[in-house]
Amino acid sequence: MAPSPLLMAFVLAAALLRVAAALPCRSSCGEVQIDYPFGIDDGCGTPQLRGWLSCNGTSGLFLQTPSGAYKVESIDYQKQRVMVYDPSMSTCSILQPHHDFVMSDVQYAVMPPADDTVFALLNCSIDSPVLNHYRYLCFNDVAGHSCNELYGACNAFRLFHMSSNTTAPACCFTRYSTVRFMSMNMLDCTHYTTVVGAAGEGLRSIGPTDWVYGIGLSYAVPPGLGCERCKKSGGACGFDTDSGAEMCLCSSTMNATRECGESITF
Numbered sequence: 001m002a003p004s005p006l007l008m009a010f011v012l013a014a015a016l017l018r019v020a021a022a023l024p025c026r027s028s029c030g031e032v033q034i035d036y037p038f039g040i041d042d043g044c045g046t047p048q049l050r051g052w053l054s055c056n057g058t059s060g061l062f063l064q065t066p067s068g069a070y071k072v073e074s075i076d077y078q079k080q081r082v083m084v085y086d087p088s089m090s091t092c093s094i095l096q097p098h099h100d101f102v103m104s105d106v107q108y109a110v111m112p113p114a115d116d117t118v119f120a121l122l123n124c125s126i127d128s129p130v131l132n133h134y135r136y137l138c139f140n141d142v143a144g145h146s147c148n149e150l151y152g153a154c155n156a157f158r159l160f161h162m163s164s165n166t167t168a169p170a171c172c173f174t175r176y177s178t179v180r181f182m183s184m185n186m187l188d189c190t191h192y193t194t195v196v197g198a199a200g201e202g203l204r205s206i207g208p209t210d211w212v213y214g215i216g217l218s219y220a221v222p223p224g225l226g227c228e229r230c231k232k233s234g235g236a237c238g239f240d241t242d243s244g245a246e247m248c249l250c251s252s253t254m255n256a257t258r259e260c261g262e263s264i265t266f
Contacts, residue, residue: 024249025236029055035077036227036237037219044236046222047244048110063217067102073214081114082217083196090122090191091213092154098184098191101176101215113176114216116199118142120150121172121179123160124189129182130172138172142195143203147171153208176215226258233259 025044027034039045040055053072054062061072063084070084090096103112120142124131130138140146150171151161160169172178172189184192196216197203203211221227227237230248235256238249250260 024251025238026055027236029053029061032061032072032075033077034061034075036231037221038075039238043241043249044238046237047239047246048106048222050239052107065101065103065107067100070101070215080219080221082111082219083214084217085214086194089213090156090193092150092193092208092211093156095156095159095191098189100183101179101194103176103180108180110222111217111219114196114218116197116202117176117216118195118198119174119176119179120193120195121174121184121187121189122150122157122169122191122193124170124172124187126170128170128172128188130174130178130187130189131170134178134182137174137178139174142173142198145203145208147173150208229259230256233261235260 025034025039025041029040034040034045034053034055037046037049038053039049040053040061042050052064054064054069056062059071062069063072063082068086068088070086073083073085075082086101088096088099089101090098118139121128121130147170148161151157151169172187179187179192193213194215195203196212196214230237233248233250233256235248235250237246238255239246240255248256248259250256
């Protein structure tokens with residue numbers, strides 16, 4: 001007697017649950033969901049992003065770059081956007097020693113800062129290259145907000161205004177490409193901050209004290225493995241840690257080429 005469709009469905013569901021329970025890839029870190037193309041366990045996600053994210057059980061999710069670790073606040077998989085925050089960065093409420101935000105060439109190519117992320121270079125010398133030969137790299141304002149407004153509205157930046165004998169020192173609103181091309185020492189600006197949401201009218205109606213400070217990164221899902229097919233079969237999208245070949249991870253001991261239940265390798 002052939003097994004009933006209901007029994008077969010039950011057996012299949014139970015098998016998928018066992019597979020999911022044994023998957024080697026964690027699906028979250030703190031409150032941030034981890035899904036393809038990202039991974040926090042070696043062999044999970046896409047090999048192009050291998051080692052980029054790390055999960056600290058107490059501190060949360062971090063993006064690793066050549067200049068340090070940056071807190072990942074959120075990942076929007078529909079908009080393909082990662083929001084990161086530099087705990088050492090100056091903001092409207094706190095002034096901190098400057099340092100460079102550096103991405104590797106691969107990171108910059110795969111997940112560059114989004115167009116609506118603006119870098120504000122603060123307290124710049126009159127000899128700064130962005131005020132002279134490279135002044136075309138600076139915007140006059142951000143959504144109608146000027147350097148003087150930034151210095152006047154933010155408690156952390158008023159010091160620059162007060163220490164100046166005449167007018168407020170210059171600043172420069174620019175893109176990450178400028179900071180990537182020239183270090184903070186070369187730019188001859190003492191501090192920087194980054195603001196997201198600068199595109200469109202998002203910042204026009206609010207002042208610097210209400211801005212969102214951080215860095216928005218845009219990414220594209222690499223072509224290759226049909227990840228949805230793998231996930232529907234109960235697996236997680238990953239890769240072989242030796243060869244880098246993409247595969248569907250079905251458990252800690254079983255992998256498949258495309259989906260769990262076929263072409264299983266041990």
